[in-house]
Amino acid sequence: MKIKNFFRTFLLLYIAAMLFLSSCGGNTPSVTTASSATTQTTSTTSTTAQITPPKPKKQVAITFDDGPHNLWTVAIADELAKYGFHATFFVVGNRIGGGERVYNGSSTAVYLYQKGHEIGIHGYTHLENYKTCPDADYEYEMSETVKAIKTYCSGYEAKLMRPIGGSISQERIEASPYSIITWNVDSLDYKYKANETESEKTENVNTIVENVMSKVKEGDIILMHDIYENTYEAVKIILERLDAEGYEVVTVTELLGEPQPGTKYSHK
Ligand SMILES: [Zn+2]
Structure with a gap:
């Protein structure tokens, strides 16, 4: 034991x-x-x-022509606000006034102005070609649009002009008190605005998205139109993808620095 x-x-x-x-x-x-x-x-x-400083965002400008539209312009501006982005809207004078077309854009122009977007001149009637139209018509298109913007946007002084269809003579570019802004990425959204069916709508929206996302790079100016539902649907996807890929959407003036009057720009 x-x-x-x-x-x-x-x-x-x-x-x-x-x-x-x-x-x-x-x-x-x-x-x-x-x-x-x-x-x-x-x-x-x-x-x-x-x-390590934070990586700077790659800047691009999205430009919207032919509005303001009381529905789609507002929806697009609200979508931009989700990311803190700002865009440039080249407006049609008689659509701001809500006169000849049923766009009822006066309150929409005010909305854009209050949200800090850049507002540029497109034209008053959207009927003239600035390469070929008489001087008097060209002057009318400019002055009436400037007047409409000032009237509805608290005296806002537009500094940029987007010719209808991007068409303008060299002589008018050089004589212009505005910077002439064209584009180098075309969404071609106007070609894909009409849908027969829901699946065709999805296809059209995706085509608009790919027209932008397959080409976009830092310093680009993108062309869209804020008067179509498909554009709005595409914008939602484009903004999400641009944000995820490290892009920041800024106004044309922010992208270019201080663009010069009498000069044409299509990108940075
Ligand atoms: Zn246009």
Whole structure:
């Protein structure tokens, strides 16, 4: 019995000694290493975060022609607001006034102005070609649109002009008190505005999206029209993808810096 007790006591002491060694001796250095490694990783991460400036966003400008439209212009402006983006709207004078067309755009123009978007001149009737029309008609298109913008947008002074169809003579570009803004990425949304069925609508919207996303790069000026439902549906997807790809949508003036009057720009 005594011998049995002796072995039991010896065995217990042996196990206790092993446990003590393994917790204090054997593992101590590795615990220290793990702990210091964690500390190092943490300090490296925080040092990196401090010295690396945030990656600048790639800027693009989306321009919308032919509005304002009481439904789609507002919906597009609200979509832009979700990302803190601003766009440029080249408006049609008689649509702001809501006169000859049923666009009822006066309150919409005010809305754009209040939301900080850039407003440019497109034309008053949207009927003239600025390369070929008589001087008197060209002057009327400019002055009446300027007047409509000023009237509804608290004296806002437009500095940019988008010719109808992008067409304007070199002589008129050089004589213009405005910067002439064309584009280098065309969404072709006007070609895909009508849908026969829901699936055709999806197809059309996707085509508009791809027309933009397959070409877009930093510094581009994109052409769209804020008067179609399909454009609005495409804008929702385009903004989400641009944001995810590190783009920021800014006004044309923000993109170009201070664009010069009498000069034509199609991109940065
Ligand atoms: Zn137009």
